[in-house]
Amino acid sequence: MPQISAGEDKASIESQLETLRQNGWEISGKGGLQKTFYFKTYTKVADFHHVIATRCKSENHHPTMTTRAGSIDVHWITHSPPGLSHKDPKMAMYCDEQARHIGTTEPSQARKCGP
Template identity: 45%
Template sequence: MSFLRLPIARVFSRPSVIRASCPSRLPFAAPLHPLRMASSVPAPRFAEGEDPQQLGPDTETLQQQGWALDADGMGVTKTFHFKSYFKAVSFVNLIAAESQTKKHHPTMTIRFGSVDVHWTTHHPRGLTHKDISLARHCDNGADLMGAVESGQGLKCGPST
């Protein structure tokens, strides 16, 4: 009988990722969100074929409305807060329906009372008019779904 023999270091060399819907219940500090780890504000990097003269002011307007450029400046990100998990999921479904129609999909992370949305274009790589347009759609949808300020959103744990 032959056994597969791998060194222990090789088996456990890949870092594990722990995702929890309620990070405050973890016995250790959760890692920072990768989109928020940038120490300086990047300049927007538009995709090839896009008009920076047109998208520049649109990007600035989004930033004034709470959107931030991601770490490499090739996308925009924002966290939306809700008073219920159902509203957060409904918001995700609203984004999913529009993004399927436009054939342009975001990266979304849903938590107990919030949703992180990240728009970027992969081909050609960079920020495009689709990202800007669908970020605006997110803002409109958040208003429709009753988004609230960060401190007013649903918190996990026992109610006080």
């Protein structure tokens, strides 16, 4: 199990992590939550990025996002106190919800750069 931030409800977070793992989230080498979302168009990737960024503003919690033509990597971790806090699984679930609304695709169907 990854490190849980000090002062957090460890059992609650671990339960949420189990659900997230079933939905494709992984624990990164840095102990955070990470997942790649695939979309058929760059516009959908940009829409997803924007929706997540907008919610981050109201939650005051921000991921690392790497955007490509047909996919986006999202990585959640709390920096202070270090580890996973209740915000990380909450925002990961929000990402899954928004990806369903926008419409993800299989990696082989995602937009690619080049020929």
